[in-house]
Amino acid sequence: RQLPACLVSFTSDRGRELFRQALDEGTADAYFTLAGCFATQEEPAFCGLSTLSIALNALEVDPLRVWKGLWRWFSDDMLDCCRSLEDVRRNGITLSEFACIARCNGLEETTVFADESASLEQFERDIQRVCSGKGEIFTISYSRSVLQQTGSGHFSPVGAYCASERMVLVLDVARFKYPIYWVPLELLWDSLKPADPATGKSRGYSILT
Numbered sequence: 001r002q003l004p005a006c007l008v009s010f011t012s013d014r015g016r017e018l019f020r021q022a023l024d025e026g027t028a029d030a031y032f033t034l035a036g037c038f039a040t041q042e043e044p045a046f047c048g049l050s051t052l053s054i055a056l057n058a059l060e061v062d063p064l065r066v067w068k069g070l071w072r073w074f075s076d077d078m079l080d081c082c083r084s085l086e087d088v089r090r091n092g093i094t095l096s097e098f099a100c101i102a103r104c105n106g107l108e109e110t111t112v113f114a115d116e117s118a119s120l121e122q123f124e125r126d127i128q129r130v131c132s133g134k135g136e137i138f139t140i141s142y143s144r145s146v147l148q149q150t151g152s153g154h155f156s157p158v159g160a161y162c163a164s165e166r167m168v169l170v171l172d173v174a175r176f177k178y179p180i181y182w183v184p185l186e187l188l189w190d191s192l193k194p195a196d197p198a199t200g201k202s203r204g205y206s207i208l209t
Helices: 012-026 029-035 047-058 085-091 095-102 120-131 185-191
Strands: 107-112 135-141 155-160 169-170 183-184 204-208
Touching: 012 135, 012 155, 012 169, 012 183, 029 120, 029 135, 029 185, 047 095, 047 135, 047 155, 085 204, 095 107, 095 135, 095 204, 107 120, 120 155, 120 185, 120 204, 135 185, 169 185, 183 185
Parallel strands: none
Antiparallel strands: 107 204, 135 155, 135 204, 155 169, 169 183
């Protein structure tokens, strides 16, 4: 699908310039942590599981079991705790379930719901810190409709932050639908606020280590 006008394609001239600025500012380290493990979600409702499998592989967590052959590697369908895969195929997962699956696969997580004590300022500080360091992954649970995209709730990791332009790079795991794109910080924050119909709580973000 074509990106809405409020978003900037990563591969456009403007998108490349934003990435150069983020590199100069030191807030694109997260991109290089994620790039080698970035993948497309394996099922239409597996955005949360795919975001987690990318993070687990990027952080070099040992799955303690074989994927295929002799190789130990996370795939979406290995993340079968907290909810059955059949349930996830039908309905996806909530932010609380995302945190649960992260923990039971060896990650530590700090999860923030946008309607609780969080603020735009904290959101920006957390993104800037994670994107400028190593050993952490910043993931978001957001409403596509706020970004003028089709669909509803979605999960994806964040790859970089251009502080001078206040633009966030979203590595959209539904690569069959949208490319990687830059989104204004405040608009992305607003996309975390709508309630998830499954829980009545807002969406939000998780920092994984």
